[in-house]
Amino acid sequence: MALPRQPHRVPVGDTDGFEPTPSRPVRVRARHLPIDTHFVPHRHLWAQLAYCASGMLQVVAARGLDASDEVTYIVPPSRAVWIAPGVRHAALALEAADFRTLYLHPDVSPPGWSTCRMIVVSDLLRELIPALDQAGGQPAREQALTLLVLDEIARADTQPLGVPMPHPETGDKRLRTLCEAVLHEPGDRATLAEWAGSVGASERTLARLFRAELGLSYPQWRQQAVLAHALPLLARGLPVGEVARRCGYASDSAFSAMFRTALGQSPTHFGPRARSTAD
Template sequence: MPKLDSTDGPAHIVGPLTPHFYAPDAMRPLRAKEHFLQADTFVALHQHPWPQLTFSTRGVIRLSTQDGSYIVPPSRALWVPADMPHSITLIEDAELRTIYLHSWVSPAWDKCEVLEISPLLRALMLALDTTPDHQPGGDPHAAQRERWIAPLLVDELERATQIRIDVPLPADKRLRQLCETLLRHPAASATLAERAAAIGASERTVARMFRSQLGMSWQAWRQQAILAHALPLLARGMPVSQVANASGYATDSAFCAMFKAATGQSPTAFQHKKTR
């Protein structure tokens, strides 16, 4: 059985990836940046006075705020409002892209939104110049292109399908530590008692904290976290047996039973719908 280490953490910790070099303004209402990051990299908690759209062209990421954690595969983007503290964990090697928006063009959304990326939205985001302010050699027509692209990109954002696959996170530091450990290692088969001991609490206390802080049982929260981890893997075509193993299930049948009870369809049916 995997050992739970209360000090377990990501292999690589980096700063907020220099958002000040990409600050949007009235002349450049959209700013784009890209970073290639390794799996198990953690981008430290940070915030900025403009909203952002985060996505990856390859690889799955997890963005966390004070209230929840969001799994973002390449088929989706995550809207993060201005001034909201957030951190990012790389679940896989990923090409991370971020679009910053000036307030006069951005939607008036006050909470995080997971959005399906349409082909047009993807093309618009990838068409933006990613040269930082302090580096020469960018597109001399970038500012003009950004002003042209902005209204169409925002219209496409507002048309995008919103998806609820967030995993709520508690305010209590010890309970959040337990939750973050499971999100980093969803295949770990430790019991709630073992997880509680790793944070210096009893199983009964932790079970009570889940209900009081998150409004759900430990079992319900764990299922939600596992689904958030498994859905992007299934959507990319990973075999069900591998997804079950990566989600901590000893047998495919147990994973399939959980998935069907939660979503109303089998993992295979879900995959077929994504490939039609």
């Protein structure tokens, strides 16, 4: 049961020169992010789709425009996070990543998408993003690709995953310390009573804080953290047994049962072999 080390974080500017306009409603910015690259908390008037062609990203975003609490998303290449216009957010490269940021004018946001969500990146969307990035100076091609990108985003399956976190300023610091420690070591199966001594709060107080600030019990919250950790590992092709071990499970069957209960599918469904077979 170890508290997380603080990574070296490098602030990086985000949107200069890439603002979407009514005539160019979707802009793509591609860049390579070294591990631990950090985008400081910020917000903007347009929507954003955060996606990595390779590597892994952590996105922390407010639940909505006026929300004080946050949700943490772990984003592998098979997923992307939709960040609604005006929502405060930050990002951290957990691995070296080929980052693709899509900035979208508010007028082209899918109806009802006023809060953040994780979406499944289809094979077509994966190919459209670099094509749109390379279409600069070709207005007709850029317009056609933009329409296809918007259609794929609107049709994308949503992934009911995301780990709520205490607000960095108004949330309880003991609760945030515990949550960050679990996110860094999801294989540590310490109980709430065992965490109490490490963070300086009683088990009863921590249980109350989970309900009051995050709307979940500790076991429910920890399961979301484990799923967020496991999905990128499965997407990279690690065996189910190895992923189960890293998530603190003594048996593959118990890990698979948790997956089926939470997501309705076995862990193997989220591996690269299952995706290639489906194609």
